[in-house]
Amino acid sequence: MTRDSDFDIVIVGGGPAGLSAAIAAERAGKEVVLLEAEATPGGLTRSFEVDGYTFDCSGHLLHLKDDRALSLVEEATPPEAWNRIARNSVITMGGQIVPYPFQLHLAYAPEDVRQDCLANLPAQTPERRGYASFAEWISANLGDGIGRHFMVPYNEKLSTAKVGELTTEWLGRFVPQPSVEDIRRGAEEKRELDTGYNRSFLYPAKHGIATLSGGLASLVGNLATEKRVVEIDTTARRVVCEDGSPYGYREAVISTIPLPVVAGLVKPATDVLGEADKLRANCVTCVNLGLKSANPEFSQYQWIYLPEEKFHAYRVGFYSRFAEAMAPPGRESVYVEIAHPAEEPEEKVVQQAIADMVKLGAIDGEADIDTVFPVRIDYAYVIHDHDAGPTRKRLHAELASRDIAVAGRYARWEYSAMEDAIVDGLQVAGELSGAAVA
Numbered sequence: 366m367t368r369d370s371d372f373d374i375v376i377v378g379g380g381p382a383g384l385s386a387a388i389a390a391e392r393a394g395k396e397v398v399l400l401e402a403e404a405t406p407g408g409l410t411r412s413f414e415v416d417g418y419t420f421d422c423s424g425h426l427l428h429l430k431d432d433r434a435l436s437l438v439e440e441a442t443p444p445e446a447w448n449r450i451a452r453n454s455v456i457t458m459g460g461q462i463v464p465y466p467f468q469l470h471l472a473y474a475p476e477d478v479r480q481d482c483l484a485n486l487p488a489q490t491p492e493r494r495g496y497a498s499f500a501e502w503i504s505a506n507l508g509d510g511i512g513r514h515f516m517v518p519y520n521e522k523l524s525t526a527k528v529g530e531l532t533t534e535w536l537g538r539f540v541p542q543p544s545v546e547d548i549r550r551g552a553e554e555k556r557e558l559d560t561g562y563n564r565s566f567l568y569p570a571k572h573g574i575a576t577l578s579g580g581l582a583s584l585v586g587n588l589a590t591e592k593r594v595v596e597i598d599t600t601a602r603r604v605v606c607e608d609g610s611p612y613g614y615r616e617a618v619i620s621t622i623p624l625p626v627v628a629g630l631v632k633p634a635t636d637v638l639g640e641a642d643k644l645r646a647n648c649v650t651c652v653n654l655g656l657k658s659a660n661p662e663f664s665q666y667q668w669i670y671l672p673e674e675k676f677h678a679y680r681v682g683f684y685s686r687f688a689e690a691m692a693p694p695g696r697e698s699v700y701v702e703i704a705h706p707a708e709e710p711e712e713k714v715v716q717q718a719i720a721d722m723v724k725l726g727a728i729d730g731e732a733d734i735d736t737v738f739p740v741r742i743d744y745a746y747v748i749h750d751h752d753a754g755p756t757r758k759r760l761h762a763e764l765a766s767r768d769i770a771v772a773g774r775y776a777r778w779e780y781s782a783m784e785d786a787i788v789d790g791l792q793v794a795g796e797l798s799g800a801a802v803a
Contacts, residue, residue, distance in 0.1 A: 371613035372396045374797060375604045377594050378621035380408025381783050382773025384581035385437060385790030386619050391586050393798030398612055399585055400604065402593035405575075406582045408621075409742065410783065412573025413653075416736040417693045420653035423702055423742070424668055424682040425574040426566040427783055434787040441580030447567045448688055456515065456670040457725065464557045465670065466541040467515040468507055471552035478514050483552050485510035490544040499531035499749075506542060519672035522679045525647045525704050526748050535749045535780040568687035577783070594622075598632045599767040617768045617797050621790070623744040623775040628760055637763040643752045644760075644778060647704045649745035650711065652718035655736040656697040659683070659727050675724060677717040678703045696735065699727075704745065715739055747778050770797060 374390050376383050379401030387399040405411055409422045429435045454465040459475035471479045485508040496502040499520070503512040517528050524531065536542070551558070569576035582588060596605040597618055604612045620627040628641035663669070668682035684691040684698040692698040701718035715737055722728045747753065757778045761771060771777055772793040773786040
């Protein structure tokens with residue numbers, strides 16, 4: 366097999382991590398090729414224009430706290446490309462609207478829910494310690510009432526796993542952890558607290574989140590699309606694509622694709638790589654809807670959490686609240702996110718999403734829908750069960766021993782945001798190149 370050419374570094378996957386890694390490695394003087402399976406780069410930060418509406422793969426919002434990510438985004442896109450937005454997200458429960466986060470706004474909940482949550486609060490805020498499971502964390506920090514009405518049903522619907530199966534390693538900044546005193550205060554008076562890592566965010570004024578990936582891609586010198594990798598031969602030091610094209614590498618491969626996928630591509634196989642079968646992720650279909658109109662009662666909300674069992678979806682969001690250009694004038698661009706078994710037929714998931722919108726009261730019926738555009742995400746959220754951490758560690762060590770570095774949410778096998786992926790790509794490429802990332 367004749368190689369297309371040899372490179373210092375071959376990068377697999379053209380999402381934010383792969384794009385930023387390619388930029389950093391090229392600027393460090395490395396010969397690089399970035400291989401992307403789809404016709405356009407971006408991974409889950411691609412956008413789609415359908416019948417005058419713009420849809421993403423789901424609600425992808427950008428939070429820029431790291432100077433490295435901020436600098437690169439400013440270079441890749443002009444400032445006027447972005448809207449700065451203050452979060453207005455809520456939970457629906459018993460027909461009432463509760464501001465996010467639920468645990469700090471119990472005064473807005475149905476009275477029986479409020480009373481149950483108060484009655485089951487911990488006596489005091491516990492000292493931070495290790496917990497055997499996420500279920501134990503919920504009970505110790507928030508109480509069984511908040512667990513029963515929101516934290517357990519929402520997180521089990523999202524993850525498709527029982528909270529007792531999950532560890533707490535993923536919580537970090539993503540789950541607000543208020544004191545018992547603050548929870549009690551929020552149950553006694555109606556006031557809205559602006560808290561959490563996503564209390565404000567950036568979103569493109571036009572063209573969806575692909576504005577980000579398109580801008581980053583414009584800074585990459587050697588990007589090859591429609592190059593789905595089917596083998597990484599670490600003996601021959603060659604990456605082979607579905608079309609038969611081989612790419613040799615002298616130094617390393619950077620993988621940004623899901624960890625179980627890359628483990629299955631590496632040759633020769635080993636017992637450690639076979640452990641990737643232990644890793645679990647949920648499957649999500651983002652059912653994008655173009656609406657002729659939506660109920661005015663929902664006109665101010667950007668996204669809505671749906672913990673109740675009567676809804677199949679765990680969240681509904683309104684792209685056109687992030688940017689008016691996401692829908693034709695007077696219309697709405699919406700996403701409905703449903704986690705489901707991998708074998709669930711797409712048509713069934715679409716009908717569940719439409720039924721949820723009617724139950725929510727956002728639309729009256731299918732006549733309010735202009736267009737439907739489902740996007741299936743086979744690896745959406747990592748399921749952080751008790752096998753995930755040890756298995757991930759062994760796989761990463763095995764890959765590193767064979768000069769395969771990993772970058773980004775799915776290769777790292779973690780829960781993280783777009784900014785984290787950008788920073789991770791820069792960092793990994795910098796380490797391989799021996800160049801500091803400012």
